[in-house]
Amino acid sequence: MAYRDEQLSEEKVFKDPVHRYVHVRDRVIWDLIATPEFQRLRRIKQLGTTNLTFHGAEHSRFNHSLGVYEIVRRIINNFQDRPHWNKEERLLCLCAALLHDLGHGPFSHSFEKVFKLDHEYFTQQIIVGDTKVNQVLERVNPGFSRDVADVIAKTYKDKLVVSLISSQIDADRMDYLQRDAYFTGVSYGHFDMERILRVMRPIEDQVVIKSTGMHAVEDYIMSRYQMYWQVYFHPVTRSAEVILSKILQRAKVLFEAEDFAFKLEPKHFLSFFNEDVKLADYLKLDDSIVFYYFQQWQEENDTILCDLCERFMNRHLFKYVEYSPNQPIDKWMELSGLFVEAGIDPEYYLVLDSSSDLPYDFYRPGEEGERLPINLLMPDGEVKELSRQSDIVEAISGKRRTDHKLYFPKDRIEALTDERIKHRMKEILYN
Amino acid sequence: MAYRDEQLSEEKVFKDPVHRYVHVRDRVIWDLIATPEFQRLRRIKQLGTTNLTFHGAEHSRFNHSLGVYEIVRRIINNFQDRPHWNKEERLLCLCAALLHDLGHGPFSHSFEKVFKLDHEYFTQQIIVGDTKVNQVLERVNPGFSRDVADVIAKTYKDKLVVSLISSQIDADRMDYLQRDAYFTGVSYGHFDMERILRVMRPIEDQVVIKSTGMHAVEDYIMSRYQMYWQVYFHPVTRSAEVILSKILQRAKVLFEAEDFAFKLEPKHFLSFFNEDVKLADYLKLDDSIVFYYFQQWQEENDTILCDLCERFMNRHLFKYVEYSPNQPIDKWMELSGLFVEAGIDPEYYLVLDSSSDLPYDFYRPGEEGERLPINLLMPDGEVKELSRQSDIVEAISGKRRTDHKLYFPKDRIEALTDERIKHRMKEILYN
C-alpha cells in the first residue's frame, strides 16, 4: 500500500480535555507527530506570558496543534460525500492543520518584534527544509511538502482547502478559543462547535455556513471578542510581555556594546542578535532555553538586564495606567525627563503598549484583502455575507477597538527619596 | 494593625479552572505568593513526565498549591463557629496549605531516587531557612515559620490542624485528584467536594466526616484508585521516567569517571552529583534548567547519554512488557547477557519498574502508623472508621496492588542484524 494511504493497524487516540479524543488513523499523521520538530512544540507555551495572569494557561502549542488537526478531521468526515469536495485533498488538509503553527518559537510576539522574525516564515522553512517533517511529507509524494506549505501560506490553488485552515471561522480559531478558555478557566469561549461543524458546507472555492447555524456563528464571534479583551490583551499579561521585550532588547544592546562581555556566552542567542537566524538555531530555541538564560542573566554585570530578568522570573511586573498616544507630547517628554533624572532609564522602564482588535469584518475594497468574510448559505442556495443577516454581527462589524497603556515600575517610583520628582511623576501618571 | 491580621483593601481573586476562583484576603498570603521561592513552582510541572502520555497535563505545582490553599480556606470558613475549632490556627493552616509542596524540584520522583534527596526536607529548609518565604512568615511572629514547617511535617502539637493538611482525605489529595483529572481530561477524578467540605467536622484531634456524606467519600476513594492506575502509574509515563532516571544516573557516572570531561560544565548539577545539595543550588533547579541540559547533552561525547537525552526530548520512549520480579532469575540473566552481546548496555536499556498503591487503609497495629483512617461521625455522636460502614471501601481496604513492567528500546532490538540474538530476545520478552 502506498505510504499516503497507509493506516495504523488500530486507531490511536489522544485524550484531549477540549475535544475529548483526538483520533489518528493515518500513518503519515502518526509519523509527523513523532518528529522532533513537532515534539518541540511541547516546550512552547500556547499563550506565552498569559499564565502569569491566568495561572491555568500553561498549555503548549503541541496541545493546540493536535486540536486543530482534530477539528479539520471532523469537518472533512462531514464533507466526504458532498459535492465540491475533492477527497484527494484530505491528507493535505490534515497535514496543514497539524503543522500550521510549527514555526512558532518561544514567546513569539516579543521575539518577532525585537529580532524582526516571522514565525510563518519558519513554518514554511521547517516544512520544506532539511527536517524530519519534510522527510515524512516527501515520502507521501515528491512536492507534497510544498503543497502543505502553500496551504498554510494561503497560496495553494484550491481556495476551498485554504479556507478550511485560514478564514475568519477556521479550525485554528475554533480550537484556540475553546482551548484557551478551558485552560484559563474563563467562562467565555463557549460556542456550539458541533453545530457549526454540522452546518459547514464546501462550495466552489470556500467553506460556507448553512444559514440555520447563524446563531452558533454569532456566539463564536462574541466568544472571540471576549477572549481577545478578557484574556489575550489582559494588561497584566502585556506587562510581562513588555518586560520580556525589554530584556531581549537590552541583551542585544549589550551584545552590540563594545565594552560589555557576557559572563555566560549567549550561544543560543547569537544568530538572533546578528539577525541572521538559521533554521537549526531557530529549532533549538524553546521556552526552557529562554528561562535558562533569564535565570543566568540575573548574575550578569548589568543592572538593567539583571533587574528585568528578576522581574520576569519572579513575576515582579510593571504597573500601568491608561495613556492615549494622542496626548500632547510635552507630558510624555516631561515624564521621560523625570525618569532620567531619577536614574530610571525610560527606554526600558517607561513603555507604551497598544492592543487592537477588529472582531469581525467583511472585505472592503482596497484594504485588508485577506480577511475573507464569513458567508452564509441561504435556503434558496444564495450566499450572503454574515453581517447582512445578523443584527449583532452587523453592529460590531468593522469596528476596531484599540487600547493603550503605559507601563512602568511603580515600586521604583515609590522608593524614590526625592519627593518632588516622585510627586510630579505620580501627578502626571494618575491624572 | 498587626501584620498577622492585615487584610488587602479589596479581595484578590485568581481565576482557577478547578475551583472557579481562589480568594485571597490576607496580606500574609498575598506576600507569600509573591516570593521567588513560590513563583519558582510555576516552572515545575505538577505531574513530571505525564504530559508525554496525556498532553493536557502541563500544569505546574503553582497551580496545585493555590488550589490546596483555597480548599483549606473553604474548610476553615465552615469551621469558624464550630466547637473544637481554634480560630487562632486559621492563618497557620492557610500558610501550611499554600506552602506544603514548596520543596518539590523538577521531576521529583526521579531526582530523589537517583540523588537520594527528599523534597519534604527541602520544603522544611525553604520555610525555616534563609529565604523570602521565611522572612514573610517570621514577620507574622517569631517562630511562626517553625510552626508552619511542623504542620507540614505532621509534628505540630494540634493534630486537628495536621489532619486538615495531611490525611487520607486532605485538601492536598482533593485538589490534585480534581486538578489532574481536569488537565488530563480523563473522566475519573470527579467527586462531590462541595458536599465533603460541608460534612467535615472538627473534633478533638482530627477532622471527621458526618456519616450522611459517606457516599461522597466512597466516590472520592474510587476516584483516587482510578487516577492512580489510569494516570499516575500509566506505563508510558513510567517509560519516560525510566529514561529520565537513567539520564541522571549516566551523567553522574560520567561525572565520576576519570576519563570523561563534559563539553558543557554541568554547573547546576555539581552539588547533586556530589550528593551535597545546598538550598541555594536546589532552588535554582527547575524544569527548564533540566531541559536546557538535556538539549545540550545530546552533543556530549557519550553515546548513551546522547541517545537517552534524544529519546527524552523527542518522546522516543522505551516499550514495555509485563515482568514479574518473582520469575526465576535465569531468564533475566540470559536476557541481560543477550543485551550485552548485542552492544546494548542493560544497565541503561533493560529496566524493571514497579508501581504499587494501597487505595485505602486503616491503622493496623505495628505498621504504617501514619496512615490515619477516615473516620465517620455517626448521628449518635460515635466515631466509626470508614471501612466498617462502607461495603465498597471495606472491599478494597488494605488491598495493595502492584504492577511490574520491564522497559527496553524495541527499536534497537528490531534494528539488530544478528537474527539469532534478536529472535531469542523477543522470545524471552514476549512469552
Add this chain to the structure above:
Amino acid sequence: MAYRDEQLSEEKVFKDPVHRYVHVRDRVIWDLIATPEFQRLRRIKQLGTTNLTFHGAEHSRFNHSLGVYEIVRRIINNFQDRPHWNKEERLLCLCAALLHDLGHGPFSHSFEKVFKLDHEYFTQQIIVGDTKVNQVLERVNPGFSRDVADVIAKTYKDKLVVSLISSQIDADRMDYLQRDAYFTGVSYGHFDMERILRVMRPIEDQVVIKSTGMHAVEDYIMSRYQMYWQVYFHPVTRSAEVILSKILQRAKVLFEAEDFAFKLEPKHFLSFFNEDVKLADYLKLDDSIVFYYFQQWQEENDTILCDLCERFMNRHLFKYVEYSPNQPIDKWMELSGLFVEAGIDPEYYLVLDSSSDLPYDFYRPGEEGERLPINLLMPDGEVKELSRQSDIVEAISGKRRTDHKLYFPKDRIEALTDERIKHRMKEILYN
C-alpha cells in the same frame, strides 16, 4: 426566638443541577416551600410548550423559584457588611425571590391571552389572600405579606430591594437563562454569574455593577439575546402555543354556543370561560389538569376541538412561513378565502404570530419607564449607564427585533383534492 429569626437546627440543602446546592437555613423559607401553593409549581413547566422543541426542557417553575431564591441569598451574603445595605430587608428579599412566580398558571402565555388574565395579579392574590403562604408570611409580622407583594409589584419603598428582584440584570433572569440553557442543552446561556455576584454593589436606591465586571455583564446580555431567539421564540414552540391558544379559544366558543354541550363538564374551566376566576379555581389548574381535558376533548363532538387537541397531544404541529403583517391585505384575504373554500376554518388554522424582543435598553424619556438601565460603578465612584461604556451593548441597545410567522396545517393542505385551491394556496404561502 421570634419566628422571623428562627433557624433550622441544621442547614437543609437541595441538590440543584444549576447552582449545585440551594441552601436553606431560615425556618420561614422552609415553611414557605412546604405550602401547597408553592408545591403546586412542581406541576407547571417553566417553559410551557418548549419541550416539544427541546425535549430536555421539562423542568418546572418550582425548580426556577428555588434558583432565584438561591441567587438572592448569595447576593445578600455578599452585601451583609456593605454600606447602604439594610440587613433588616434580608428575609423580605428572600421571600420575594422565592415567591415571585407563585401566580404562574399552566402555559401562562396562552391562558393569559385567551382568558385575559395576568399572572402577576394572581401572585399578589396568593401572597395576600387566604392561603397557607399568607399564613406563613403573616406569622413573621402582620403586614409582612403586603411588603413581599409590594417588592414583587415593584412598588415597595426601598428601591434597592426592588432592583434586586426586578431589573435588567436581576436574580430572576440570571437563573432562568442558566437553567433553561442547562435543561435544553443549548450552549448559550453561559456567563460568569459568580463574577457578576462578586461585583454587585448596593448603592442608595439600586444595585450597580463594579466596572471591572463589565465584560461578564456583556456576556450575560448576549446570552439573553441568544436564548430569546434560539429558545424562547423558537418557531416550533410557537406553533404548539398557537394550537394551544386555539384550543382554549375554541373551547370557550363552544361553551358559549347555545347548541353545544360538552360530554365532560369542563368543571376546571368554567370560571375561566366566564372570565371571573376565583383564586381557589386558579390554584386548582396546573399542567396535568390541562392535559387531562385535552385528552378527553379529543372525544367531544366538535371536529375542530378534537383535531386541535389531537395535534397538541401528539405533537402534530402546524408548519410556518415568514409573513410580514405589512404586506398588502389582499393576499391575506385571498388565502383566508381559499381556506374557507377548502373547508379549513381560517380562524383556527391560519394564524399570524409575532415575537419581539429588545435585548437591552436604557431609560428613554417618555417610554417604557420601568426598564431601569444597568449601571456601572466606575473606579472613581461615578455611576455610568452600561451602553456608554460597552461597545457591544451600545451596538444592540434599544434595537428591537421582531419576527412574524404564519402558521397553518400543511398536512391538511397537502391532503386537498382540489388541485386548483391547493396550488394557489402554496403559491401564496411559499412565494
Add this chain to the structure above:
Amino acid sequence: MAYRDEQLSEEKVFKDPVHRYVHVRDRVIWDLIATPEFQRLRRIKQLGTTNLTFHGAEHSRFNHSLGVYEIVRRIINNFQDRPHWNKEERLLCLCAALLHDLGHGPFSHSFEKVFKLDHEYFTQQIIVGDTKVNQVLERVNPGFSRDVADVIAKTYKDKLVVSLISSQIDADRMDYLQRDAYFTGVSYGHFDMERILRVMRPIEDQVVIKSTGMHAVEDYIMSRYQMYWQVYFHPVTRSAEVILSKILQRAKVLFEAEDFAFKLEPKHFLSFFNEDVKLADYLKLDDSIVFYYFQQWQEENDTILCDLCERFMNRHLFKYVEYSPNQPIDKWMELSGLFVEAGIDPEYYLVLDSSSDLPYDFYRPGEEGERLPINLLMPDGEVKELSRQSDIVEAISGKRRTDHKLYFPKDRIEALTDERIKHRMKEILYN
C-alpha cells in the same frame, strides 16, 4: 426505494443535554417518534417520584428513549465494518432501542405492584398490537414488529443483537445513569462512555469489551452502584412511592366496597381495579391523568384516600426509621396495635419498604440465568469475565445489599393526645 432504506432528505437532530445531539436519518425512526404511542412517553416521568427528592429529576421517558436510540446508533456506526456484525440488523437494533420502554406507564413501580401489571408485557403489546407504532414497523416488512418485540423480550435468535439492548452494560443503562445524573445534578453517574463505545466489539453471540477499556467499565459499575443508593433508592423518594401505592390500594378497596361510591367516576381506573387492562385503557393513562384524579380524590368521602392524596400532591410525606424484617414479630405486633388504638390504620400508615441491589454479578449456575456477565476481550483473543480481571469489581461482585425502612406519618404521632400511646410508639420506633 424500499421504506426500510428510506432516508430523510436532510439529517434531523434533537438537541440533547446528555449526548449533545441525537441524530436521525432513517425515515422509519422519524415516523416511529411521531406516533402517539411514542409521544405519550413525554407525559411519563423517567424517575416517577424522584423529583420530590431531587427537584431536577423531571425528565420524561421520551428523553431517555431517544438517548438509548442514540447510543445504539453510535455503537452500530462503530460496528459497521467489523467481523461478526450483520449490517442487516441495523434498523432492527435502532427500533428496539427506541421502543424498549414504550410500555411504561405512570409511576410504573407502584402501579405494577398494586395492579399486578408488567410494563414489559405492554411494551410487547404496543409493538405487535393495533397501534400506529405497529403500522410503521409492519411497513418495513411483515413480521418486523415481531422481531422488534423479540429483541426487547431477549428471545430474538441473534444474541449479539439482544446483548446490545439488554445486558449488564447495555445502551439502556448507559443512558439512564448519565441522564439521571445530569437532571438530578448529582456528581455520580460520570463515566467515559465514549471510550466504552470505542472498545466494544461484536463477537459471535455477544458484545464484549476490549480489555484496554476495563477501567472505564469499572467506573461505570461504580457509577451504577452510587446512583442506585444515592438516587434510585433514596428514602424520601421511597416515602412518596409508599404513599402512592397506598393511594392506589385504597382506591381499589373503596371501588370494591359495597357501601362506597366515588363522587367522580374513576373512568380511567376501572379496568385497573378490575385487573383486566386493555391496551387502549393502558395507553390513556399517564402522569397527568394520575395527578388529575389525585387532585379530585382529595374531595372524596374517605378520609384515608383524601389524606393520602393531599400528602402526595403537597409533598407531605411519611418519615422513616431503619427496620429489620428479621426482628421478632412481637414489636411489630405491638406497634401495629398502638396504631389501631390511636385510630391510624396501620394498613396504610405503617409500611415496611425494602430496596435491594446487586451491583454486578456473573452467571452462577442455577440462579438468575439472565444476568449475562460483562466479558473482556484480552489482547490474545481470549474472552474473560470482568471480575476475574478487575480487583474492584471482584470485591463487590455478587454482593447483594438490602435496605429496609419503616414508613409512618410522624406528624400524626406527634399530634396524638394520649401521651402513653405516643410515648410507647416513639420508644419502639426510635430504639
